[in-house]
Structure formats: C-alpha cells, structure tokens
Amino acid sequence: MNTTGLNIIKTLGCLTAVTFFTVYNTYDNYNYNYDQILAFLTFISTIATPLFFVVTGYMDADSQHTPEWQMKKIRGILTIFIFWFSVYYLWGPYQKGYLIQPWFIFSLVIIYTFHPVVEWLAKRRVILASLVLALLIFSFTYDLLAIYFTESKSFSAPAQFRIWTWVLYYLTGQLLYDPVVSSLYSRPRIAKYAAIAIPFVYTFTWFYEKHFFFSIFNVERNSFILTGSQVYILVILIIIAANGVKPDATRLPVSEMVSSLGKTMTGVYILHYTFFNLLIEWIPINSLTAKLLVILMTFLLSVVSSMLLLKSNLTKKLITF
DSSP: OOHHHHHHHHHHHHHHHHHHHHHHSOOOSSOOTTOHHHHHHHHHTTTHHHHHHHHHHHHHHTSOOOHHHHHHHHHHHHHHHHHHHHHHHHOTTOOOOTTSSHHHHHHHHHHHHTHHHHHHHHTOHHHHHHHHHHHHHHHHHHHHHHHHOTTOGGGOOOGGGOHHHHHHHHHHHHHHHSHHHHHHHTSHHHHHHHHHHHHHHHHHHHHIIIIITHHHHHHTTTOOOOOHHHHHHHHHHHHHHHHTSOGGGSOHHHHHHHHHHHHTHHHHHHHHHHHHHHHHHHSOOOSHHHHHHHHHHHHHHHHHHHHHHHTSHHHHTTTOO
C-alpha cells in the first residue's frame, strides 16, 4: 500500500471512529435512533474498528520483529490502558475512549503475545492466506449460528468479545503487506473496480442486515450489528480503492493534511469520547444540525489534542504504541 493510501485509510479510521461511536454509543437530548441521516452515518462508520486492526497489522508487517519490539508493544498498550483508566476513575468528565476498553486491549495483548506466530505466518504467504480465509468462514458461520441458537451460551459472545474477528483483521493487514499480494491489488484497474463496487456492496449489506437479521435489528435499538463476516469485504474494497490514489493525484496541502490526520488515529480513538461528553454539557442538542455540529467539533478537538500530545516524547506514549 502506498503512503498516500495508508494515510487516507488512517484518516478514514479517525472520521469513522468519531462518527460511529459518538452517534451509536452516546446519548443526549436528541433522539437520533430514528433519524435516517444519523442511522446512515452509523451504518457506514461501522468499519472503524476493523480499519484500526487492519492498519495496525499492515504497519507492524513493516517493522523489525524482535523480542524487544514485542515487549515494547505490550508495555505501550498497557501504559495507555492503565493511564487513561486511572484518569477515568479520578476525573469524572473523562470518558473511556473506544481504545480504552478491556476487550480492545485484551485483543491487542493477545496479538502481540503470540506475535512470533504471526511473524512465522507472514513468511508463509499461502498458509497465512489460508488461515485468513478459515477465520473469515468461521466468523461468518458463528454469526449465522448465533442467530438460530440464541439461547446457547456457545454462540452468545458479544461481537466485541469475538477475539477471532480482530485477529482476522490484523492478519489481513499482514497479508496485504505481502509484496505479491500488494502487487495484485495495486493495479490501477483493480482499484477502479473496487471504488465502483463499494456503494453497491454497502447497499446490499444495508438490506441484508435490515431484513435477514430483522429480529436482532429490532432488539438492538434499530442498530446495525455488522460483525466481522459482513463488513470484511467492505474494508478490503475501501483499502484497495484508497491504495489506488497516487501521491501525484492529490494536491500538496491536501496530502499534508491527510498525512497529519493519519498520525492522530490512535489518539482520536482514545480522546473523542471525552470531548463529545464535554461538548454535550455545554451545547444543547435538540436538532440534527446541533448533533452534527457537535460531532464535527468532537473530531476537530480530538485531532488537535492528539497532534499536541504527539509533539512531546513523553505525552506521545499516552496516545500511541
């Protein structure tokens, strides 16, 4: 994946994280559950977490993997978790960002604990691709069985605790870094086809979720569940399409802006909950316009704060690993 494409994906991760989680997981005085625009934003933004794990897997594939690197990653993740969780308990206005969730941290720690296995797989393209396919099939099968066996504890794991889903996306990032695989999806024609396919796949997925999973659709407050099996193809298409954007196709100011935004991805995942909850205390939300304005301000404040924290080597460790 070229640098421009990677920065676009990281920026998209920032945007979708703020949009999805401030709309879906937070409450205010505006009833957004039945607003079509916000429902649409929620739906298209459910790629936020998968993008994070794919990007992390891709970037790690470009790193030197040593025991020291592995331990540094684990220490970095635990440092972020312990610090922000402490802030959460000591300072009321702070709200746990999406990255500061036990299941999120647990997934990352598992990945890095067994990273020697990941490195072994990365050197064996066929085995890695086969495992990615097996995990995708397993994920899809589990989702279907969870629909039909709702009383079974074996199929009652919440989507976020299905660790295999996040391992699937991380390994996909590793696979996308492979030179042979990268050369296949980097062809201009492939990127063009992917860009054309994205709206059609989104439309299909919308109706698939709304009607096939209709019973869960109602139980979950008219939300969209989009776990690993349904969103996987969307993430792949978006990455391929973004990779098709060449550096000389973007103007310098735009390219620099995307590059800067991309660096703040992890920080935005951590901080945006807090800014949203602070803003809704000061800004009365009684209309769609007010809601969208607060979401925009949440994004801007999260990005600016992350940029400032990245300037210091000390504070940088609090928003990146």
